[in-house]
Amino acid sequence: MNAPVDDRLTALRGSAQRRAYNARSLAALENNPRCTLRALLDASGSDKAAIAEHAGYPSAFGQSTFALARGNAFEALVKANGYAELLRVLRETLGLTVPEVGNRDLNDVGGDSRQEIRHTHTTRLLVKAAQGSGDSTLYDHPMLRLTVGGYAVFLEPDLVAFRADDRFYIVEIKSFPIIDGQADPVQVKSATTQACAYVIALRDMLRQAGIDPEAAVSDQIVLVAPKDFTNRPTAAFVDARKQVAALTRQLARLERIKDLVELLPEGLTFDLAPDGGQAQRPVEELTDALDQVDATYRPDCLNHCEMAFYCRARAREDASLDILGPEAREQFGGVDTATMVMGLARGELTPTADQSEMAIALRHAARLRAELDQAYRGAA
Ligand code: SF4
Structure with a gap:
């Protein structure tokens, strides 16, 4: 790996001791290959469990x-x-x-x-x-x-x-x-x-x-x-x-971590600024740093990544459809958030060319749902 990239990864990790990959963390790469946050945290040797805990989302990950x-x-x-x-x-x-x-x-x-x-x-x-x-x-x-x-x-x-x-x-x-x-x-x-x-x-x-x-x-x-x-x-x-x-x-993608590093904002770090063994970095500052890197949350992150509770909360906050898992996510091709889904279904949002078919399907589903609600109320 070339030196500038190495320096950049060291800066991302901050003062924490480098965590080595092991078979379990390598296996996790295969479970969520699109996640940039995970790729960078692992490549920089950051302590994901400590970061998640300081961000307010301690991990329940690991074997009992x-x-x-x-x-x-x-x-x-x-x-x-x-x-x-x-x-x-x-x-x-x-x-x-x-x-x-x-x-x-x-x-x-x-x-x-x-x-x-x-x-x-x-x-x-x-x-x-x-x-x-x-x-x-x-x-x-x-x-x-x-x-x-x-x-x-x-x-x-x-x-x-x-x-x-x-x-x-x-x-x-x-x-x-x-x-x-x-x-x-x-x-x-x-x-x-x-x-x-x-x-x-x-x-x-x-x-x-x-x-x-x-x-x-x-x-x-x-x-x-x-x-x-x-x-x-x-x-x-x-x-x-x-x-x-x-x-x-x-x-092989990790060997190209350079490409991911180059997209990061200058000065970005996940350092916890420990003092006497205690993380001192303001939590908001840490979560701001984490939020600057793309994370593709999916439900099975809960089985293999220490950051899962943090990423799930973030996906919920963004109303991201990632939270439903990749299969459901694919069904909504071209539509990224629950807010967009509802906007298209209610006809409050003008679909792009890519979204037009999905918008028709969503409006149809919304109509059926409304008819069912009406029928149910009439029968009650
Ligand atoms: S929990 Fe977060 S960081 Fe970990 S793989 Fe899932 S989305 Fe990526």
Whole structure:
């Protein structure tokens, strides 16, 4: 990244310590790709939770301690006794050809758990395996790396890069249940999107070693989760092709963060002006700064972004149709706010050429609604 852009992002973040991307924040890029505010907050390493809290909209985002404990317990169970349960589901449920399993624990290298050291060690082992001379099948907690917006981001898959039939698979272990072969689609999407960041990072590592990345790393994610209402694991393949492609596009967009930065007003900052650990910046000044950047709120922001309550309030204030979600938003093509919708429906607003068809539909809907109201009143 070039220096002026870097300086500009540092100024946006202000005095706060830089927050690194992780698989969860990378996955969020794919969830709301049009949001400039999120792109800038993440690229500048700003602390979104602290900003939202100081703006008066603390985030309810993040996993509960109960969910974390449940997730850790399930992961331990799947890995117990030399990965016995994991191997069973990979063989029985997915029919993968799993030969004798050699396992590599990459949590540290001879007691050294620094990210750079672990990454170098991971690279050496995984490249060797991809070249066909590795001695292992399971690589537990490999340390991967991606360059995102000019910064190195270390990513650590929950479990495993797993090698079967000459390909690596990323395995995601999650504690939400698969009931009668179905899991909650929102949770599956979130788990898969995180795994996509690992697929991209692993492919990147192998590409740099001259290995065909698409052939070497599957874009089928292996999801391991509790079966029905038991603690017994089951597994499913999740096709992540589209999500890998979408996240790759978003990462490329971050490389072009320069274009977004250039549109910002001079001197814009999200600094909280802390003193003695307490944010001192006047709240109005902070919200004025945030309001100067486009945010495309949608209901599922509540699942993946710390700024969601702030952006929802802002969308409501602007009477933005974003609040209804992208599907409903698209139905109103060319009409941006609830105020415009009502104005066109009541015939109080002259439609532009682009809005004329929508205006006819809205007036028709308003007439039907009025007739129904009248009929209802007559019958009452
Ligand atoms: S909550 Fe706000 S900042 Fe976050 S992705 Fe949604 S619109 Fe963008």
